[in-house]
Amino acid sequence: MxxxxxxxxxxxxxxxxxxxxxxxxxxxxxxxxxxxxxxxxxxxxxxxxxxxxxxxxxxxxxxxxxxxxxxxxxxxxxxxxxxxxxxxxxxxxxxxxxxxxxxxxxxxxxxxxxxxxxxxxxxxxxxxxxxxxxxxxxxxxxxxxxxxxxxxxxxxxxxxxxxxxxxxxxxxxxxxxxxxxxxxxxxxxxxxxxxxxxxxxxxxxxxxxxxxxRLALPLWRNLRHRLRVSAVVPESDDVVSVYVTGRDLDRLPAQAGQFFLWRFLTRDRWWQANPFSLSAAPDGRTLRLTAKAAGDGSAALRRLKVGTRVFAEGPYGAFTTLHRTRPDAVLIAGGVGVTPIRALLEDLDGHAVVIYRVATDRDAVLYDELCDLALAKGAELHLVTGPIVPDRLAPRELARLVPDIDERDIFLCGPPAMMAAVLRSLADLGVPKRQIHFERFSLAG
CATH class of the missing domain: 1.20.120 (Four Helix Bundle (Hemerythrin (Met), subunit A))
Known part of the structure; x- marks a missing residue:
């Protein structure tokens, strides 16, 4: 590959x-x-x-x-x-x-x-x-x-x-x-x-x-782009992708790795905002988010109807290629944290190694897309499965998968416990902090 x-x-x-x-x-x-x-x-x-x-x-x-x-x-x-x-x-x-x-x-x-x-x-x-x-x-x-x-x-x-x-x-x-x-x-x-x-x-x-x-810019952008749901695609039993279209999306300054605070203007959910990352690099025509059912808000995405109006605040986040320090990269994803990683892989230049950590093969959301992207971009893709304990991304395992890991940028996204474990492994391997990029995606005051 x-x-x-x-x-x-x-x-x-x-x-x-x-x-x-x-x-x-x-x-x-x-x-x-x-x-x-x-x-x-x-x-x-x-x-x-x-x-x-x-x-x-x-x-x-x-x-x-x-x-x-x-x-x-x-x-x-x-x-x-x-x-x-x-x-x-x-x-x-x-x-x-x-x-x-x-x-x-x-x-x-x-x-x-x-x-x-x-x-x-x-x-x-x-x-x-x-x-x-x-x-x-x-x-x-x-x-x-x-x-x-x-x-x-x-x-x-x-x-x-x-x-x-x-x-x-x-x-x-x-x-x-x-x-x-x-x-x-x-x-x-x-x-x-x-x-x-x-x-x-x-x-x-x-x-x-x-x-x-927090008020003028989100209102102006939503009035300008008039976002609507264009498709709802189940990815697995508990994961769904929502496609959003609108006017002049080529003028929306969104980048791979960023997220929006999404409000789907249905009768029962218009008041609730949820942070979801883009799961595909913006192409000027469509935005895509992919979410796992973890609460009432994310579970309701599967029931969205085509044409539903969308109010999106953003794009937000510094988890982008703007912060590259090295020519090559390692992308490490855990679970549904693969969504911004998948978008970043689409946007990255240079050689990339993708490590996708899941409990079982069935949990590997968007894996087929990752395989196609890795093949097209000449990237290496490693699917790491098994119980969370013992840790499958310990220093020795990371060094085996990526021998030159300390010479690459690291982009990391996943559950908090997994991210903490990987950050410890990277520190043990001597990877400089300036080369490690991660972001905790959550609603913020």
Whole structure:
């Protein structure tokens, strides 16, 4: 199955992910320095607790604006970093926001209590009754604590996505309340028109990014392309492929390896979005997704009727050839994780080795297509079957299948446990992290 091909030269430019990540770091550091400068220009209170509390409030609000940017789903960032990593950073930043604002509330309350004859509880009540915006800030903090609680791992696993997402929307209420509190009573902003203008600009850009990436762009693309189901093809007893057509699909900037959040506008499922990867490289005429029945949403795909309207958000994801670092590649798929791998094989240049891990031959979805593609592209294809334990993709086995694995790009997609095991094997084999590409496909806040 292997033929010789002309190998493309590896890219020499700065890697897209490094460029985007560095840009975000520079943006955050520059704004943190600007906030610190405006804070110092406003002068310091005599009470150290009040000074530290005000500074914590400013940086907590700045992190909140940065959080919005991370989940704005701007195409430039998403293609270079990926929704999974951006969402993970958003989550970690969120806990930073929570602790910064709790520090702000505690230090301010104890600082003013130290300067008065009131105890901290009565001081807080007094501030809420006499100082503009403090009551709004208290409500905002309560909402942020609530969102933080439901975002903790133990709670997130127990909540349906729709429930979690609905509660998460209260963050925007908290943003408005906290922002109006800051600009109305924050000494940094009441003492400087330049600081107020800067703060309005920061928040205006952050909210505009969210509006553009999560509302305006998806609406515009769906109005333009008018997607509909054109065919529903069962691939096995529990796997189905859905073909989607529309207008001007050659202008939709989708790439092999990416995914969409799909809403099929039926009476009982219009409200539910599911992340499914493209299982074939976009050809400008049709998009195809392939899914395994793992819940009510994916099981209902088999009952879709031709002509059903589709609302698709995306394309999303950095699991593409944009991040190639080497001329040759290894594509490792597990189960239905083969869908983006199959699309990538269609799109890849250079020699490729495909390793498809399944429990039994019957679980090898799209295997016939993989065989045809491998033959056409001169790729090697290995079907690895057997029980999950013992691991069939241990370091020794991977080295046997691909002796030069440390000289190739690795594209990996499959169940979480399988991906974790393969990542450990790749680390043991000394494969550089920059050559390993994977993405966790899931709905993200």
């Amino acid at each position: 292997t033929t010789l091909q002309t190998r493309p030269a590896p890219p020499t430019a700065i890697r897209p992910r490094v460029m985007a990540r560095s840009g975000l770091h520079i943006l955050l550091i520059a704004n943190a320095a600007t906030v610190g400068w405006f804070f110092a220009q406003a002068g310091f209170a005599s009470n150290t607790l009040i000074v530290l509390g005000r500074l914590a409030g400013l940086y907590g609000a700045l992190l909140m604006a940065f959080q919005l940017l991370l989940v704005a789903r701007l195409p430039w960032l998403d293609r270079r970093i990926g929704m999974d990593r951006l969402t993970s950073w958003h989550r970690r930043t969120g806990f930073g926001v929570l602790w910064a604002l709790l520090t702000h509330a505690v230090f301010i309350t104890f600082g003013y209590a130290e300067a008065s004859s009131l105890d901290p509880v009565n001081q807080l009540v007094n501030l809420a009754e006499t100082t503009e915006g403090v009551l709004r800030a208290a409500v905002a903090l309560g909402l942020i604590v609530l969102v933080g609680a439901v975002s903790a791992r133990w709670a997130r696993r127990r909540l349906a996505y729709e429930t979690w997402h609905f509660i998460h929307l209260y963050t925007y209420v908290a943003v408005v309340l906290a922002f109006t509190h800051q600009v109305s009573v924050g000494t940094t902003f009441t003492s400087s028109q330049a600081a107020r203008t800067y703060w309005y600009t920061v928040w205006g850009l952050a909210l505009s990014a969210v509006f553009l990436g």
